[in-house]
Amino acid sequence: GQSLEQPSEVTAVEGAIVQINCTYQTSGFYGLSWYQQHDGGAPTFLSYNALDGLEETGRFSSFLSRSDSYGYLLLQELQMKDSASYFCAVKADTGRRALTFGSGTRLQVQP
Amino acid sequence: NAGVTQTPKFQVLKTGQSMTLQCAQDMNHEYMSWYRQDPGMGLRLIHYSVGAGITDQGEVPNGYNVSRSTTEDFPLRLLSAAPSQTSVYFCASAKRDNEQFFGPGTRLTVL
Numbered sequence: 001g002q003s004l005e006q007p008s009e010v011t012a013v014e015g016a017i018v019q020i021n022c023t024y025q026t027s028g029f030y031g032l033s034w035y036q037q038h039d040g041g042a043p044t045f046l047s048y049n050a051l052d053g054l055e056e057t058g059r060f061s062s063f064l065s066r067s068d069s070y071g072y073l074l075l076q077e078l079q080m081k082d083s084a085s086y087f088c089a090v091k092a093d094t095g096r097r098a099l100t101f102g103s104g105t106r107l108q109v110q111p
Numbered sequence: 112n113a114g115v116t117q118t119p120k121f122q123v124l125k126t127g128q129s130m131t132l133q134c135a136q137d138m139n140h141e142y143m144s145w146y147r148q149d150p151g152m153g154l155r156l157i158h159y160s161v162g163a164g165i166t167d168q169g170e171v172p173n174g175y176n177v178s179r180s181t182t183e184d185f186p187l188r189l190l191s192a193a194p195s196q197t198s199v200y201f202c203a204s205a206k207r208d209n210e211q212f213f214g215p216g217t218r219l220t221v222l
Contacts, residue, residue: 004153033210042201043154082184087153098144098169099211101153 002026002092004102011108012078014034020073020105022088032064032071033099038084046086048075075107083109112137115214117202123220124192132187132217134202140212142205143176143185144169146177148216154201160185192221 004024012018022032031050035043049055049064050070061074075082085106089099118133131172136143144159156169160179174196185204189196199218203211 006133042215043211044213045210048210076184089153098156098159099154101155103151103153 002090002100004088004090004100006088006102006105007084008103009106009108011110013110014078014080016078017074017076018078018107020075020086020088020107022071022073022102024069024071024088024090024102026069026090026092026100028092029066029069032062033089033091034060034062034073035089035101036084036085037087037104043087078109080109082109083107114122114138115202115204115212116218117217118185119217120215123222124189125222126192126194128192130192132189132219133200134185134187134214135212136185136202136204136205136212136214138206139181140204140206141182143179144202144203144205144211145175145185145187146201146203147171147196148201156173157175157187157200161177165202189219197221208218 003075006022010082033048034046047062054063064071085104087101088105089101115136141162145157146154155171158177160166163214166177193221197220201216202214205211
């Protein structure tokens with residue numbers, strides 16, 4: 001089976017940088033994804049890491065260390081609109097394309 | 112493109128009633144899936160399909176049926192609704208691994 005751990009809540013101020021960590025335990029591993037979900041909305045895809053290292057997409061970056069079963073999402077130049085829940089998800093079976101999601105980290109950006 | 116559409120947006124059922132949640136996508140994606148999301152939790156996979164005529168169970172399949180007669184449609188049937196099935200249901204589709212596109216969700220309450 002698969003399990004993921006991420007902090008339940010993070011608070012930061014506008015303009016700051018915040019890092020949301022995710023540790024996982026899986027029977028097989030193909031990649032780590034990040035999704036954003038605003039209250040009442042649907043999850044939207046942010047990033048995917050299959051290999052070790054940092055992937056950058058605008059203000060958002062995602063990092064993966066396969067040897068440590070660890071990844072993080074880095075949000076820079078925080079804006080009020082970044083207040084949302086962030087979920088990490090692992091893909092552990094290439095045939096199924098099924099994702100196992102963490103419980104989510106609620107990010108609150110304060111002025 | 113409309114993307115992934117779901118109907119209805121809201122539904123209230125009585126215990127024991129049955130109903131079908133509709134999901135359609137116009138992106139010609141082979142992979143479709145159904146998730147449920149309970150308050151403060153991540154998404155849990157109910158059923159998924161890797162193509163027309165092929166379906167399989169996810170993490171929490173009990174009480175739900177699916178079929179996939181076309182590439183576009185992937186309905187989820189609740190056989191005999193129970194209060195434990197009160198949740199928000201998301202349908203998702205994907206062509207490329209790990210970038211899943213989610214519908215707006217159906218908010219279901221079972222009394």
